[in-house]
Amino acid sequence: MSIALYRLDDRLIHGQVVVGWGKPLNVGFIVLVDDAVRASAWEQELYRMGVPPEIEVVFASTEEALQRLAEWERDPRVGILVAGDIDTLAALTANSHRVSRVNVGGLHHRPGRSERLRYVYLSDAEAAQLKTLAARGVEVTAQDVPTAAPVPLKDFT
């Protein structure tokens, strides 16, 4: 079944991912791509805590994710891939044609960012990055939970 959702969310794994998307998609594994979390045992433990035992959590660095993307895409289970920043997802799409859709699930307030949607705050540079992604043929939409309507990129950048 492969990876059903490529999600951009700075909270990484939390309720909206595990319950909101995980339940209706009947998810078997979640890939968390983040170089800092990959290197930190206690952070991995915390993120795993929010996930029920029947869902596997895979922690990967950007490098590892690039190598294993094909393997995850072949996995018979349904998966979700989560990254916390645009750079990481952009790196995955740059070297692979597998990522055709990106879900912007939550990027929150930080100095330099302005509100685009209630759950999407972007700096101008980040908005431009998303547009570059879209120009490469990746379908970029914002949608926090499956019951909400997806918002096309042009409506929030």
Add this chain to the structure above:
Amino acid sequence: MSPPLTRARPGLVRSLLRLFTVQGSWNYERMQGLGIGVAEEPLLRNLRAEVGDDGVAYRAAVARGAHFFNAHPYLCGLAVGAAARAEHDGVPPEQVERLRTALCGPLGSLGDRLVWAGWLPLTSGLALIAVALGLGLRAIVAFVVVYNVGHVALRWWALRAGWRYGAQVAQALREPLLQRATALSAPAMALVVGAALPLVAQYLSSAFFGWARVALAGVVAGGFGLLWWQRARLTGVRLGLALLAVAALAGWLWP
């Protein structure tokens, strides 16, 4: 070094009291962040004396404390305690930020399972059973007291556990008692609510006789059907309020 638990107690009590207002400043930009920052401040005050840099470290830590955060309101004290302790222990700022981010998910899901899908329906179910058995107002008072004893105890435990473990707070979440409570809360809640349903149905229908009882059963079945069919839009509260409005209107128009 950070002060021992007993010396930190006044700060912890102040922080606990402030945590009751954590939802008051909820907004889409920082969610609970501002409330968390306000609650963390009493635990950071002695950074001034400890670091001795004219309060630069204190002010930076307070500002960090108010960054974006969201978790279960009863358990966010754990993040407050852990972040404050980490600041005292000299954990680098970006690590403190990462700790706070990493805690949102597990504290949110733990709180949902433990409280919203456990303790709250469990104690409400017990109160409903007690009302159905004729205890009346006493059952309601007991519910308010028992529910809140558990609620405040959970808040106090969370704050203290965070303060005790700091960046190693995952250890607190592994505590066997907490694990058992989480595993037990769903089946215990289901048992109590399952027992409460027929008793409450009997209690509520005791004023109806003959055809009125059949009509009541019809309304109940229709209500469940409607809730299932319109589950995206309709909730139990909305349906209940609508039925109340219909009943009030019917009672007013009825000769």
